[in-house]
Every structure is written in structure tokens, then in C-alpha cells.
Amino acid sequence: MDSSVISDANRRIIRISSHLLPPSNLQMGEEIDRCGLRREICRAKGAAPGSKVAILGAAGGIGQPLALLMKMNPLVSVLHLYDVVNTPGVTADISHMDTGAVVRGFLGQAQLEDALTGMDLVIIPAGVPRKPGMTRDDLFNINAGIVKTLCEAIAKCCPNAIVNLISNPVNSTVPIAAEVFKKAGTFDPKRLLGVTMLDVVRANTFVAEVLGLDPRDVDVPVVGGHAGVTILPLLSQVKPACSFTDKEIDYLTDRIQNGGTEVVEAKAGAGSATLSMAYAAVKFADACLRGLRGDAGIVECAFVASQVTELPFFASKVRLGRGGVEEIYPLGPLNEYERVGLDKAKKELATSIQKGVSFIRK
Ligand SMILES: NC(=O)C1=CN([C@@H]2O[C@H](COP(=O)(O)OP(=O)(O)OC[C@H]3O[C@@H](n4cnc5c(N)ncnc54)[C@H](O)[C@@H]3O)[C@@H](O)[C@H]2O)C=CC1
Numbered sequence: 001m002d003s004s005v006i007s008d009a010n011r012r013i014i015r016i017s018s019h020l021l022p023p024s025n026l027q028m029g030e031e032i033d034r035c036g037l038r039r040e041i042c043r044a045k046g047a048a049p050g051s052k053v054a055i056l057g058a059a060g061g062i063g064q065p066l067a068l069l070m071k072m073n074p075l076v077s078v079l080h081l082y083d084v085v086n087t088p089g090v091t092a093d094i095s096h097m098d099t100g101a102v103v104r105g106f107l108g109q110a111q112l113e114d115a116l117t118g119m120d121l122v123i124i125p126a127g128v129p130r131k132p133g134m135t136r137d138d139l140f141n142i143n144a145g146i147v148k149t150l151c152e153a154i155a156k157c158c159p160n161a162i163v164n165l166i167s168n169p170v171n172s173t174v175p176i177a178a179e180v181f182k183k184a185g186t187f188d189p190k191r192l193l194g195v196t197m198l199d200v201v202r203a204n205t206f207v208a209e210v211l212g213l214d215p216r217d218v219d220v221p222v223v224g225g226h227a228g229v230t231i232l233p234l235l236s237q238v239k240p241a242c243s244f245t246d247k248e249i250d251y252l253t254d255r256i257q258n259g260g261t262e263v264v265e266a267k268a269g270a271g272s273a274t275l276s277m278a279y280a281a282v283k284f285a286d287a288c289l290r291g292l293r294g295d296a297g298i299v300e301c302a303f304v305a306s307q308v309t310e311l312p313f314f315a316s317k318v319r320l321g322r323g324g325v326e327e328i329y330p331l332g333p334l335n336e337y338e339r340v341g342l343d344k345a346k347k348e349l350a351t352s353i354q355k356g357v358s359f360i361r362k
């Protein structure tokens with residue numbers, strides 16, 4: 001086991017760079033803080049109110065800024081950072097922030113169960129990102145196995161946690177997670193949410209640009225899924241109420257559906273959206289945490305098990321509450337342009353969902 005990681009579960013605590021405290025100096029059961037002092041010397045802090053949150057893939061391009069932003073979230077009392085690489089450094093760094101959440105790092109498969117035990121919310125940005133020329137589905141072969149392994153551990157260690165799944169292709173990874181949970185007997189459709197918030201964030205931004213408004217005042221429902229034509233912005237339902245020319249509708253639909261590719265191409269091989277995704281993930285996680293706390297009227301779009309269409313999973317507006325997804329809203333009236341888009345979206349989604357399901361059932 002790597003001893004350079006902060007881990008209460010092993011009663012082994014190192015709060016500085018591991019090179020200052022060689023792992024070989026530590027015995028199981030020893031508790032040492034940054035000055036080499038035993039932990040019992042430090043005065044105990046009462047348990048802070050708030051939720052316990054784990055990020056799986058916390059050392060990655062999304063994971064690091066996501067960890068930073070979750071450490072700043074006052075609804076978080078404990079923040080567990082898990083990855084297969086680099087968590088000691090990320091954890092040491094983030095843990096110096098003078099905000100309330102207690103941060104602990106976990107490195108490698110051997111510490112996955114400790115990372116998950118007791119968590120209320122698990123956010124998963126683990127997995128490989130796209131390079132130019134790839135589709136999200138091209139990530140399936142690697143990311144499907146990663147999501148499977150992580151979800152098996154969630155089913156075992158925190159079966160009641162809310163899961164926010166970011167890893168692509170979301171249209172397939174959410175069905176994979178559902179199948180893993182079903183196999184383990186822990187599936188609760190209210191608690192598994194594919195994160196499509198970045199599509200909404202982009203849609204709000206691009207629509208606000210066209211309308212000459214502040215994006216914070218704009219609300220665009222984006223339904224369907226999270227890849228290409230499955231990303232369906234409902235421009236007829238934008239708030240505040242407005243109208244668009246045909247040219248604006250074509251431009252906005254194309255830009256929203258291909259926002260991810262725009263970033264992948266601009267990064268030219270260095271990955272996909274990370275900073276805007278971390279922002280979107282935190283916006284979504286914060287909504288889930290406010291729901292868990294019992295706040296009323298929290299509505300966001302997410303890719304969930306659904307009966308809104310004939311497909312078993314679909315992204316649409318959902319109301320979040322203490323149990324996770326408490327209500328799934330129908331799509332509302334669609335215009336002809338959106339009905340055509342919906343048919344295209346459903347066709348591709350059906351294939352992607354089936355691919356995820358078959359990966360586990362095979
Ligand atoms: N849902 C959405 O809207 C979006 C999804 N994504 C997806 O998020 C995923 C992550 O993207 P980035 O952070 O940019 O990639 P990245 O490569 O920078 O980071 C991924 C992290 O996952 C870790 N990882 C790999 N295998 C793991 C395992 N078995 N357990 C735990 N951690 C593991 C890696 O070590 C790495 O630190 C990609 O699949 C990407 O396509 C990206 C942007 C938006």
C-alpha cells in the first residue's frame with residue numbers, strides 16, 4: 001500500500017509532501033501531522049455539518065479544478081479525492097485552503113473502498129478524454145471498464161450515495177452504472193445522474209450572446225443525451241421568452257451540439273473541456289447537495305432513468321430533493337424543428353444505451 005497518502009481509514013495521516021516524511025518511517029497505526037507531531041496533539045474539531053463528497057478521477061484535468069471548487073463549497077464537510085495517480089500532491093495542495101471541508105486523499109485501487117465508505121455524493125470524472133478526430137463513443141473501450149470498476153465499489157461501500165457521472169460517453173456509461181448497481185441489488189434510479197450540465201451552461205452562454213443578455217439571466221433546457229445530435233436544446237422554451245430567426249436556430253443548435261468538439265479542437269490534442277466542465281460539475285453537485293439538504297424547487301437537466309420517452313434513459317429537467325431525483329418533467333411542447341431533432345437524438349441514444357447495457361450483461 002502506498003503510504004504517501006492521507007488516509008484516516010488506515011489511521012495514517014501525512015499532511016505534507018511525502019518526500020519530507022519517507023513512507024518507510026511510518027508504521028501502521030501511527031498518526032503524524034505536518035510537523036511530525038502525533039495527531040492526538042492536535043485539538044479535535046467537532047464534526048462540521050454538511051455532506052461527504054468523493055471525487056473519483058480527482059487528479060485529472062476536470063478532477064483538480066473540481067476538487068478546488070468543491071473545497072470552496074460550504075455544503076461540503078468532508079472531501080475525498082481518489083485517483084490512480086497523483087492524489088498525494090493534489091490533496092496536500094487543496095488541503096491548505098482555509099475553507100471548512102476536511103480533505104483526504106486516496107491512491108490506487110487498494111484505497112478505493114476507504115475513499116467511498118460513508119459518502120453522500122460521489123462525482124466521477126475518471127477516464128480518458130477525446131483527442132481531435134475522435135467521437136465520445138471512441139472512449140467507450142477504456143472508460144466502460146473504469147466506470148464498471150468504480151461503480152462496483154460504490155455498490156459495496158456507499159450504495160445510498162447520489163452518483164454524478166461525468167465520464168464519457170455518458171450516453172453509455174450511465175446505463176453501465178445502472179446495470180452494475182442492478183447486479184449488486186442496489187440500483188436506485190433516483191440516485192444515478194449523468195451530468196449534462198455543461199450542455200446547459202454552453203446553451204445559456206451562446207443564447208445570451210445572440211440575444212445580447214447576461215447568461216445568468218438565461219435558462220435553456222437541453223434534453224436527450226450528451227453527444228452530437230443527442231444534445232437537443234429546446235430553443236422554443238428559452239427563458240426569458242424570446243424568438244430566433246431560422247439562421248440563429250441553426251447556428252445555436254450546431255454550436256451547442258458541437259461545443260465539446262470546439263474545445264477538443266482548440267486544445268489540439270491536450271484533452272477536452274476541463275475548466276468549464278469543473279464549473280458545470282460543481283453547479284450540478286451543488287444543486288444535488290441543496291436537494292439532499294431539503295431545499296425546495298431545485299430543477300436541473302440530467303441524464304437519468306426515465307419514462308419521458310420510450311427510451312430507458314433520457315436527459316430532461318428533473319427536480320432534485322432529499323432522495324435525489326424526485327420528479328422528472330415531460331419535454332413540454334416542441335416545434336417541428338425540435339421534433340425532427342428528437343427523432344434523430346432518440347435513434348442514436350438507443351444504440352448508445354444498448355451498448356452500455358450489453359457491456360455488463362454480455
Ligand atoms: N459529461 C461531460 O459533460 C464531460 C465529460 N468529460 C469526460 O470526463 C472524463 C475525464 O476528462 P479529463 O478530466 O479531461 O481527463 P484526464 O485524463 O485529464 O483525467 C482523468 C483522470 O482519471 C483518472 N483515472 C483513470 N483511470 C482511473 C480509475 N480506474 N480510477 C480513478 N481514476 C482514474 C486519471 O488518472 C486521470 O487523473 C473524460 O471521459 C471526458 O470525456 C469531459 C468534459 C465534459
Ligand SMILES: O=C([O-])CC(=O)C(=O)O
Nearest residue numbers: 130198259260261272273
Ligand atoms: O467533448 C468532449 O469530449 C468532452 C465533453 O463531453 C464536452 O466537452 O462536452
